[in-house]
Amino acid sequence: NAGVTQTPKFQVLKTGQSMTLQCAQDMNHEYMSWYRQDPGMGLRLIHYSVGAGITDQGEVPNGYNVSRSTTEDFPLRLLSAAPSQTSVYFCARFSLPRRSTGELFFGEGSRLTVL
Amino acid sequence: KDQVFQPSTVASSEGAVVEIFCNHSVSNAYNFFWYLHFPGCAPRLLVKGSKPSQQGRYNMTYERFSSSLLILQVREADAAVYYCAGDDCYNTDKLIFGTGTRLQVFP
Numbered sequence: 001n002a003g004v005t006q007t008p009k010f011q012v013l014k015t016g017q018s019m020t021l022q023c024a025q026d027m028n029h030e031y032m033s034w035y036r037q038d039p040g041m042g043l044r045l046i047h048y049s050v051g052a053g054i055t056d057q058g059e060v061p062n063g064y065n066v067s068r069s070t071t072e073d074f075p076l077r078l079l080s081a082a083p084s085q086t087s088v089y090f091c092a093r094f095s096l097p098r099r100s101t102g103e104l105f106f107g108e109g110s111r112l113t114v115l
Numbered sequence: 116k117d118q119v120f121q122p123s124t125v126a127s128s129e130g131a132v133v134e135i136f137c138n139h140s141v142s143n144a145y146n147f148f149w150y151l152h153f154p155g156c157a158p159r160l161l162v163k164g165s166k167p168s169q170q171g172r173y174n175m176t177y178e179r180f181s182s183s184l185l186i187l188q189v190r191e192a193d194a195a196v197y198y199c200a201g202d203d204c205y206n207t208d209k210l211i212f213g214t215g216t217r218l219q220v221f222p
Binding site for chain 2: 002004035040041042043044045048058090102103104105106107108109
């Protein structure tokens with residue numbers, strides 16, 4: 001799993017419910033990110049973090065919150081799920097501990113369905 | 116808006132050389148990255164760089180704003196989605212991905 005573990009792998013929510021997608025890495029790397037994958041849209045960056053206590057928005061941040069209290073964990077929160085958030089979510093880290101390299105190691109994804 | 120463009124589908128016969136083209140409008144991007152994604156699995160990097168390069172059966176061509184991924188002796192097992200991406204050298208924390216190319220391989 002390239003040192004990136006995502007849970008849960010599958011989740012069904014009703015509109016308006018909240019949930020957190022968990023992501024953990026065991027490589028002590030500073031950079032972590034969340035992408036969503038949708039047919040015809042590719043991989044789009046939601047939020048990313050370059051270290052504990054530091055987060056920033058990506059291309060499609062609306063409807064999602066993140067925090068980075070530790071280097072290991074980077075949870076993605078949906079406060080009020082909407083059908084438009086039905087997607088496959090990928091967490092990723094860069095290949096080097098403290099530098100962006102372009103080589104991302106992805107988790108295996110979390111498939112979320114919002115009814 | 117910074118964007119990366121690639122065809123939605125490419126079809127090939129088994130054993131052929133298949134080419135997937137990519138170009139971008141990211142003014143500060145100098146590197147291309149090609150990722151392979153099988154549904155249900157994690158996407159993984161195939162080849163990258165700011166010059167032509169090769170990794171096994173995967174060749175990457177390079178021009179300033181375009182790149183092609185060439186897969187030699189393509190197999191049915193290569194059927195997957197291939198993503199092209201570029202990075203912004205002024206914000207290397209962000210990779211900009213294309214919409215993905217679904218490769219179909221016919222026997």
